[in-house]
Amino acid sequence: MKVMRELDEGSGLADPADSAVIEVRDLRMRYGPVEVLQGVDFTVRSGEVIALLGPNGAGKTTTIEILEGFRVRSGGDARVLGTDPAHGDERWRARLGVVLQSWRDHGRWRVRHLLDHFGRYYAPYSDEGRIRPLPTDELMAAVGLTEHADKRVARLSGGQRRRLDVAIGIVGRPDVLFLDEPTAGFDPQARRDFHDLVHRLSDLDDTTILLTTHDLDEAEKLADRILILADGKIVADGSADRLARQVSRDAQVRWSVGGEHFVHATDDATGFVRDLFAQHGEEIGDLEVRRATLEDTYMAIVRRDEG
Amino acid sequence: MNPTLHAARLGVSRGWTEFKNSVVNPQDIGFTAVTSVALVVVMYFQRDATLPGTSLSLAAVTLPSVLGMLTAFNALLGAVGSLAVEREDGTLLRAKALPQGMVGYLVGRIVSVSLTTVISVLIVLVAGLFLVPSLTRTGPGGWLTMAWVILLGLLATLPLGAIVGSLANSPQTVAGLSMLAVGGLTAISGIFYPLTALAGWLQALAHVFPLYWLGLGMRSALSPASAAAAEIGGSWHTLETIGVLGAWSVAGLLLAPPILRRMARREAGSLMQLRRDRALQRIG
Secondary structure, three states, X not given: OHHHHHHHHHOOOOOHHHHEEEEEEEEEEEEOOEEEEEEEEEEEEOOOEEEEEOOOOOOHHHHHHHHHOOOOOOEEEEEEOOEOHHHOOHHHHOOEEEEOOOOOOOOOOEHHHHHHHHHHOOHHHOEOOEOOOOOHHHHHHHHOOHHHOOOEHHHOOHHHHXXXXXXXXXXXXXXXXXXXXXXXXXXXXXXXXXXXXXXXXXXXXXXXXXXXXXXXXXXXXXXXXXXXXXXXEEEEEEOHHHHHHHHOOOEEEEEEEOOEEEEEEXXXXXXXXXXXXXXXXXXXXXXXXXEOOHHHHHHHXXXXXXX | XXXXXXXXXXXXXXXXXXXXXXXXXXXXXXXXXHHHHHHHHHHHHHOOOEOOOOOOEHHHHHHHHHHHHHHHHHHHHHHHHHHHHHHHHOHHHHHHHOOOHHHHHHHHHHHHHHHHHHHHHHHHHHHHHHHOHHHHHOXXXXXXHHHHHHHXXXXXXXXXXXXXXXXOOOHHHHHHHHHHHHHHHHHHOOOOOOHHHOOHHHHHHHHHOHHHHHHXXXXXXXXXXXXXXXXHHHOOOHHHHHHHHHHHHHHHHHHHHHHHHHHHXXXXXXXXXXXXXXXXXXXX
16 A cells, blocks of 8 residues: 555656645634534545554544534534535545444435435436445445345344444545444454455555544554554654654564563564673573654653643 | 435435334334324214314314324424434534534435435324315315325425424423424414314414424315315415415525524534533533
């Protein structure tokens, strides 16, 4: 994915703003006296997968709802696919996919029928090279609902229900997909299947994806870039790796020599281990090099920002 | 392919599906069955009583009135109830997320509520054919009148229900309040006993709302001509019926779209969550 994007950028799209799918500048949202968003800035380029992290109440859902055109911002500028979401028309709407946090609707409909019905709304909006909607059977297979095709929605389990939400979100083959906590309530298998699906969407359909999650492991696996939203501002923006380096270059090296265990923190783990082997050779055991995990990084960034 | 027209067509198929889903839903069937049986029982006990001042069976007058009431009940409360529930459970937001989804949603609801209304009217009408012999002598003109009264009744009450359902801050409460309001209105609208038995100011109040006119229109369609003597001024007041129901329809159709649009614009996932949390607090 990353390689693809670099090729794209190298092949004539000189101005990165040309391929910006989501552009947010100084975004502000105020509910009464409370300013939830206090000047949020970020850009998402075509085909990127972005994870939006942050503590509860940091404004993740508000941000996503503004970009979906479901909420009118109090200030600042926002563009999705070149259009102000507050004034997006139906053609613009057809290019978005939306998966919100909680739905409990259409309980009496059967899975296949519902997907088929929703898909039909997109039929007049096929673009060149992007036939809308996705065929229903293909879609059900992609999210693993084939065997539940004739079930009524109310009879699905929580995880199946969530997969249906995702299926409805992508039925129109969106250019941009917004996912608000898509994997809440998934078991590990469903979570892994979902991750595969996100990779496929991003790779095959070049779908730009903005998702919120509380699962840092998920953010690290899925996202090209991570945005951390705290206190109404973006406090970090970069790959998991880059964020970790921002917070601390130190790695922890653990090893044992002759049954005795050692720990050492260093900013040059490779050099340190090389010296270690030069010194002790085959006596070294239990070697482990641990860099800051995304969780360490996240906690450090959020704490630093609050402090 | 015109996208709006396309979505409207999808709305029709959506309404048909919603209607079929409700026809096989035990809760919905139960509700229709209980109300229909209750109404039929009332008519059964009225079959030997006569309309004061005539030799007509009371049931011959009550039955058409009841059909008028059913039209208003189903259309108004159907619209209020479905909007109340569907703002809460995310159906509306889902429609908002689709291109032209609100068009499909609204057309779907109009179709499903209308079908439900017509079916519940037909159930009681068929039962009535056995209880009220004079009904079988209704001519084509009478059935035609019934058809336009139902249509006009739907137009007068369905948009009104949509407006009430959209303006409500607390959807559950408004569904209950509307039920009470329509129930109270039924008591003063000459459905189960003639309007002339009521105090003058209550009569005047009843004249403002669609329910009295729906009952009157249905009576003019299905009761024997001699029953007109029991009405105010001894006439069916057909023109006034068209006038009042028409006025409610025009007002509803003018006001509903902007109010629905405003409501839809304000719907967002976090709002939905907030309302649900509040609802849970009330229960817990």
